[in-house]
Amino acid sequence: MALPLEATVENAGPSRQLLFYTLVLVAFLAASGVPTPLYPLYQASWHFSTPMLTLAFALYMFTLLLALLTTGKLSEYMGRRPVIFIGLAIEIASMLCFLVAHDLTILLVARALQGLATGIATSALGAAIIDTDHRRGPILASVAPLVGMGLGALCSGVLVDLAPYPMRLGFILMTAIFIWQLIGLRGTRESVSPRFGALASLRPTARIPAPVRPTFLRVIPACIASWSLGGFSLSLGPLLARQVSGIDTSMIGGAMVSLLSMMGAVGVWRLRRQATRRILLLSSLLLPLGVSIVLLGVATHSTLTLLIGFAIAGPGFGGGFMGAMRAIMALAPDGGRASLMAVLYVVSYLSASLPAMVAGIATQHFGLEPTVYGYGAYVIGLSLMALVGMLSQRQATE
Incomplete structure (x- = not known):
């Protein structure tokens, strides 16, 4: 009889957990690259200017930055898994916004949610990867985002040219992947004990020592x-x-x-x-x-x-x-x-x-x-x- 997904992930040990967290990080960055080949289609369909196109990208970056600055230390207090769960839930919401988008406004909302989700999840995922394997973790945490971004843009471009529903199919596939990962997260082990101070950790701190x-x-x-x-x-x-x-x-x-x-x-x-x-x-x-x-x-x-x-x-x-x-x-x-x-x-x-x-x-x-x-x-x-x-x-x- 097949084991439940959560039991499969947990019983496989650190190597399987390391792979799981790495794939989640790859998926987040792949999703960030999916809209890139679609921008010309959006522009042609909805008739907005090139500056508005770059605004859609910049909005993703701004919300990602805001999330990193405020939630970057949150997993140290809440634990890795709850923070990753929140990021996955918001990312699924952003994918659904992309799916129903019919004008620039909804595209901007989708991009903003995606930036927020990626900013919340990436710091917790990077820490979880390093917690799982101190030797291989740092290099995987560095390489995974670049691989994900490249795969997302390339596969999206192929789907746009060769598959049906070019403005929807990529987001349908990514939604399915994130739902699977949300379920699979239940079987991972927590590496941080929750402690007080989560709200105080949301205060942005950025300083260059002399x-x-x-x-x-x-x-x-x-x-x-x-x-x-x-x-x-x-x-x-x-x-x-x-x-x-x-x-x-x-x-x-x-x-x-x-x-x-x-x-x-x-x-x-x-x-x-x-x-x-x-x-x-x-x-x-x-x-x-x-x-x-x-x-x-x-x-x-x-x-x-x-x-x-x-x-x-x-x-x-x-x-x-x-x-x-x-x-x-x-x-x-x-x-x-x-x-x-x-x-x-x-x-x-x-x-x-x-x-x-x-x-x-x-x-x-x-x-x-x-x-x-x-x-x-x-x-x-x-x-x-x-x-x-x-x-x-x-x-x-x-």
Whole structure:
């Protein structure tokens, strides 16, 4: 006789639980990538402007950031499982909003709920993964979001082009996955004992200690460049892919986002044992090189060149954030890690959302291609600034 799902997960031990939590984290980030190939369809069906398109993406980032800042420590007081449960429940609500969306307003509500759910769940999931396996957990928690984001965008692009109900099917599948995970969560073991202080933990804390500030200012351009490129690919990337290829397809846009994310995951995995300074140096070389090739693809209207550029930029995208986080968090004082991590997340998510919104507005005045050239120059400049910072302080981040 088959065991209940909860018994199956629990009796399988730490390895099965580690896999379960990792798959939940992958699913959250995959769901965040599902709307990306759909943006051109939404825009064509509901007739809204490109700035409103980037607002939908930015709203997701803003609510995610708000949730991270307020609920990032909540699982330390309530336990991992209750917080993950809340995140899954809100994520299912957001999927249902996507399913019934018929105008921009409901799309914005769906995106806001999705950001809230992802922000609530990701910190608890990352902690649960590390609690389950202190050796493999940190690298899985770093790689899983990039893999999820890439899979979501790629699979969504394929479904849009080849499957029926292009604006609905991806969300039906994700709803089913999240319901399964909500049920499966009952069979996991709690790693934190609930304690008082949950309400007090919701107060945002974000501060850079004085000894950390020189290193923070030196390496943060690498982080900003990485997240700015990621934000652009997730918002305006599909429009760029269609304009460069001249083909009315969603698969190229999904493949472009997937290449950046997946190669970012490969970069994190391959560079995980390297010195921090080496990671930042490589990131600050690969990111501008990849973006330069992307701009060449735009200028020549070569889809292959565009995809190659994003593939080369990918390891720089993943390595830039990992290297900056390592350099900064290594200097965090006891008791100040959560606050410093909050600052890093604030900078990261604002870097992904605000420049993308500005780019969306710029397309209305200058067109998409000139905006891409300006955005590319901005990312390249930040990467080179980080490179100069690393070269001028040879031993500071070792």
